Amino acid sequence: MFSGNLISRAIKLSLVIALVIQLSACATNFRQALQNLEAHNYPEALHYFEQDAKLGYRIPALHAANLYILDYQVPRDLEKSRLYLDIAEKADYGRYDQAYDYYIPLIKAYQILADTEEPDKSLAFKILKSEKYQEYYWALAVLAHSSLVGHGTERNLDNARYYFEKSIENQVFDSSNAFYAWWLATYPNDSFRNPQRALEMIEDIIDDEDLSDRPLFLDTAAAVYAANGLFERAVITQRDALSSLKYYSAKHHYMEQYQAPLNARLELYESGKPWIFSDEEIALCGYDSKRCMKSLLSVTPIDKMSLQLDMH
Secondary structure (H helix, E strand, C coil): CCCHHHHHHHHHHHHHHHHHHHHHHHHHHHHHHHHHHHCCCHHHHHHHHHHHHCCCCHHHHHHHHHHHHHCCCCCCCHHHHHHHHHHHHHCCCCCCHHHHHHHHHHHHHHHHHHCCCCCCCHHHHHHHCCHHHCCCHHHHHHHHHHHHHCCCCCCCHHHHHHHHHHHHHCCCCCCHHHHHHHHHHHCCCCCCCCHHHHHHHHHHHCCCCCCCCCHHHHHHHHHHHHHCCCHHHHHHHHHHHHHHHHHHHHHCHHHHHHHHHHHHHHHHHHCCCCCCCCHHHHHHHHHHHHHCCCCCCCCCHHHHHHHHHHHC
């Protein structure tokens, strides 16, 4: 028979081994997450961050909270963002973790903006406009987006243009141009829409291997091509976007939310028309524009012009 001491030592040893295995797995997950984040593969990065976040690790939880609220490559999910931010704020600090506190107010600001039950967005804008975020490109892009579509604030094209330009000046990744290019191609107001500049932005980054197979980047590129009358290229690119989306949706089911709007855009390009929002559509879902479905009854500004010509 085994003695009590031997059994106790065996149990302790097994617990140590289990802990080492868990820590090793967490380190591997975090490394994989960061590699995918750097490669602009946000759905895959989120997959690994979530695994560690569910174990109560602070930094992976912050990353998960951020990715779920940005609405960039991953559809916005306010509930999950709040869940992971709560985990992060309750977790113990690790070495160097305090550096990540910089992002907590930003995540909270994004959550306020995404909360449809919170009409007062003033705190979010106070955070985003605070001195320490004056040169942070994503905070600037969110300010630009909000001003452009009138989300939580008055629609102001001059402010939108200012913040977009400042965001590009301070961007960390060249792909930041893609968000601006999307709006330069699809916005209803001619004084803001600039398809030619959008095309220049996309051409600068279209061959980036970290972006060339990302469905939402390809979706943006297709919209830019269509806005410039390059419909054959738009159709090819949108089909590539849908093919890539099929791959991502098989691994990450939340990506299926993009299926219908991407299909709708393909149909429009195949008919020789660009995807340009109406003012009504901007008011309805401009803050969720990648998942915004155009009404079957809506008419793009270009179509309105052709209708007016037909009437004369």
